[in-house]
Amino acid sequence: MKTNTLKIIINRSVADVFEFTTNPNNTDKWFVDAGKERTNEWPRKLGTIYENNNGFLTVTEFELDKLFTLTKKDKFCVRYQYRVLDNGATEMTYTEESLNGDLDSITDMIPMLKLKEIMES
DSSP states (O other), rough: EEEEEEEESSSSSSSHHHOOOOOTEEEEEHHHOSSEEESSSSSOOOOOEEEETTTTEEEEEETTTEEEEETTTTEEEEEEEEEOOOSOOOEEEEEEEEEESSOSOOOSHHHHHHHHHHOOO
């Protein structure tokens, strides 16, 4: 099992960052490799299915403004964790984890930096 974890601080409220990063209409604006994304229902919740360049992923963990996990059955999961900082900014932790071996690719900081740029402009 392989894991890749990235952290970034975004000078926006946790509610804003959570809403933006979990909205499929925004994904291709900052996470280009995922491509256009759509869901089978909105608002998203536990069990919602997202579809993007990685195929079909299911929301397997969901805590509003705290935790959001997408899992591709028996392959990998991506987990977003959100934490409010003392100054009101948000620390977002992005973790991708293989569920059966190696990751096909590893995300670098480029999407996180793009997200920060968009959210803070």
